[in-house]
Amino acid sequence: MTDNMAPGYLEGRKIRKVRVWGKGQFTIPAEIRERLDIKEDSYLEVFQIGRAIVLTPERLVVKELADSFQKEMDKNGIDLEQLLQELREGSHEYETD
Numbered sequence: 001m002t003d004n005m006a007p008g009y010l011e012g013r014k015i016r017k018v019r020v021w022g023k024g025q026f027t028i029p030a031e032i033r034e035r036l037d038i039k040e041d042s043y044l045e046v047f048q049i050g051r052a053i054v055l056t057p058e059r060l061v062v063k064e065l066a067d068s069f070q071k072e073m074d075k076n077g078i079d080l081e082q083l084l085q086e087l088r089e090g091s092h093e094y095e096t097d
Contacts, residue, residue: 028055 018026028038036057038044043058073080 016029016032018029020026032038038057044055045058046053046055048054072078073083
């Protein structure tokens with residue numbers, strides 16, 4: 001492999017160079033940010049493999065789960081305070097198949 005050739009797993013992908021600025025900052029090219037849905041204030045996980053730096057979008061599982069739960073509650077007209085009160089009092093009903 002020469003310096004100008006990308007490894008096989010990068011075939012068809014454009015290799016981009018970025019400049020490191022003060023405090024180690026650099027800009028991720030727009031097309032990569034768009035493809036990975038990286039927005040301003042997104043968090044990335046960063047680790048080193050040999051001489052390579054790897055960045056991956058952080059997946060906040062708990063936040064995603066909470067957002068999903070909130071959407072379902074909104075869709076079904078469930079009020080969180082009412083749900084918590086019913087659970088505390090044991091006044092809820094279960095549906096069975």
